[in-house]
Amino acid sequence: MEFLSTNILLSSSFIDWVVNINPSLFSMGESLKAIITRFPTFWKAGLITLQLTSAGILFGLLIGLLFGLMRVSEIKFMRYPAKAYIFLIRGTPLLLQLFIIYYGITSIITIRSFPSAVIALGIHNGAYIAEIFRGAIQSIDKGQMEAARSLGMSKTKAMERIIMPQAFKRAIPSLGNQFIIALKDSSLASTITISELLLRARQIGNTHFILMEMLIVVAIWYLILTSLFTYLIHRLEVHFKTS
Amino acid sequence: MILLENIKKNFGKLKVLKGVDLKVDEGEVVVIIGPSGSGKSTLLRCINFLETAEKGSRISIDGKVIHRQKNDINMLRRNVGMVFQHFNLFPHMTVLQNVMEGPTQVLHMKKDKARKQGIELLEKVGLADKHNAYPQMLSGGQKQRVAIARALSMNPQIMLFDEPTSALDPELVGEVIEVMADLAREGMTMIVVTHEMWFAKEAADRVCVMDDGLIIEEGTPEQIFDSPTTERAQQFLQKIVVG
Numbered sequence: 001m002e003f004l005s006t007n008i009l010l011s012s013s014f015i016d017w018v019v020n021i022n023p024s025l026f027s028m029g030e031s032l033k034a035i036i037t038r039f040p041t042f043w044k045a046g047l048i049t050l051q052l053t054s055a056g057i058l059f060g061l062l063i064g065l066l067f068g069l070m071r072v073s074e075i076k077f078m079r080y081p082a083k084a085y086i087f088l089i090r091g092t093p094l095l096l097q098l099f100i101i102y103y104g105i106t107s108i109i110t111i112r113s114f115p116s117a118v119i120a121l122g123i124h125n126g127a128y129i130a131e132i133f134r135g136a137i138q139s140i141d142k143g144q145m146e147a148a149r150s151l152g153m154s155k156t157k158a159m160e161r162i163i164m165p166q167a168f169k170r171a172i173p174s175l176g177n178q179f180i181i182a183l184k185d186s187s188l189a190s191t192i193t194i195s196e197l198l199l200r201a202r203q204i205g206n207t208h209f210i211l212m213e214m215l216i217v218v219a220i221w222y223l224i225l226t227s228l229f230t231y232l233i234h235r236l237e238v239h240f241k242t243s
Numbered sequence: 244m245i246l247l248e249n250i251k252k253n254f255g256k257l258k259v260l261k262g263v264d265l266k267v268d269e270g271e272v273v274v275i276i277g278p279s280g281s282g283k284s285t286l287l288r289c290i291n292f293l294e295t296a297e298k299g300s301r302i303s304i305d306g307k308v309i310h311r312q313k314n315d316i317n318m319l320r321r322n323v324g325m326v327f328q329h330f331n332l333f334p335h336m337t338v339l340q341n342v343m344e345g346p347t348q349v350l351h352m353k354k355d356k357a358r359k360q361g362i363e364l365l366e367k368v369g370l371a372d373k374h375n376a377y378p379q380m381l382s383g384g385q386k387q388r389v390a391i392a393r394a395l396s397m398n399p400q401i402m403l404f405d406e407p408t409s410a411l412d413p414e415l416v417g418e419v420i421e422v423m424a425d426l427a428r429e430g431m432t433m434i435v436v437t438h439e440m441w442f443a444k445e446a447a448d449r450v451c452v453m454d455d456g457l458i459i460e461e462g463t464p465e466q467i468f469d470s471p472t473t474e475r476a477q478q479f480l481q482k483i484v485v486g
Contacts, residue, residue: 147331
């Protein structure tokens with residue numbers, strides 16, 4: 001009963017439990033040197049992150065387009081599976097989906113780590129991209145479909161020629177946002193032994209006792225890659241605005 | 244040429260059309276007027292199946308009853324041009340592309356032929372010099388004239404106009420009405436929902452007054468405007484002539 005009367009939050013043992021300050025291992029100069037000299041060695045890992053993200057996004061776009069179109073369909077047999085897919089994928093963590101694909105279904109089929117990560121990123125982003133397309137399609141004025149139909153176009157033709165070109169344009173900013181999220185989410189692939197940026201940082205950082213420095217290095221790498229994505233999406237937006 | 248029998252349409256519990264009969268002969272220009280909510284636009288939209296009329300309604304063209312099947316409806320729409328209140332031009336296409344879209348995509352007309360026809364139609368509505376412009380660069384009156392050219396591009400037997408000047412600034416109404424009057428003079432069969440009395444007086448062969456889902460009075464413009472017989476028609480005409 002006695003310890004309750006002492007202020008537990010101010011006791012030095014509690015502070016020690018929360019943080020452990022260790023000044024002897026910290027040297028500003030050494031750290032900076034490690035950051036600069038090790039920075040270029042991550043280019044290969046950066047490339048793997050980029051490949052993983054690109055493949056994941058491409059796969060996600062295909063799935064997203066398919067399920068987005070199914071989601072806005074008037075036919076129940078199309079709409080409901082799309083709804084279920086989005087419910088399932090958006091409602092569970094990407095890390096869990098990754099584990100299910102890589103570790104979980106090994107009893108049926110073994111998928112190597114890189115394809116596993118691409119599939120996980122694809123189906124995960126596909127659900128979000130489907131919702132982006134749904135929103136974009138539904139934001140197009142109803143009069144567009146009516147005008148197309150009044151010219152005698154079939155519904156499919158009107159979608160292809162009139163609705164989708166406009167919806168694509170409108171979806172670009174949201175898609176760009178999703179692509180950047182996908183890029184950062186690709187770091188979860190480090191958990192299934194893919195030597196992308198984050199895993200490399202931990203490997204090098206742990207072997208040379210410079211973990212903090214290497215985490216900073218990959219932070220800069222991620223910032224460069226996300227900036228690149230932002231720039232490309234911006235260019236795409238400008239291109240579509242003027243065309 | 245076009246025969247409407249017992250057209251009924253409900254939106255939920257609301258009975259918008261309560262059994263409209265209307266016969267329009269070839270080359271005839273019929274103007275439909277009436278207070279808002281009387282079902283004018285809905286009637287027009289039922290004619291080319293943008294709204295599906297209730298069972299028991301019959302729409303026939305040249306003696307052939309149009310059934311609620313895809314083929315029938317698409318064939319009907321090719322023969323029936325529609326001009327909307329809000330133009331509904333395709334914003335991602337140039338003026339000329341708007342006018343070529345129907346012929347090339349639905350009638351599979353060759354591109355050069357469709358272009359030639361498109362330019363001719365734009366000349367007809369006085370906008371050939373704007374053929375490379377995008378719709379957002381045009382004034383409301385110009386947009387509506389393009390929309391008329393687009394509807395004409397399918398070489399329709401009948402043109403439907405759904406309040407074509409209601410969304411226009413007053414000074415732009417004239418140019419659109421003029422194009423419509425030209426069409427009427429050329430012998431186009433037209434059904435026009437409008438509040439423009441001088442178009443009705445100048446161009447209409449027959450004026451129908453609608454109220455509460457029914458045609459309550461029809462006759463020549465002189466009969467309707469000078470000596471309406473029903474009390475509702477008198478009240479309505481008084482309002483629009485004064486206002």
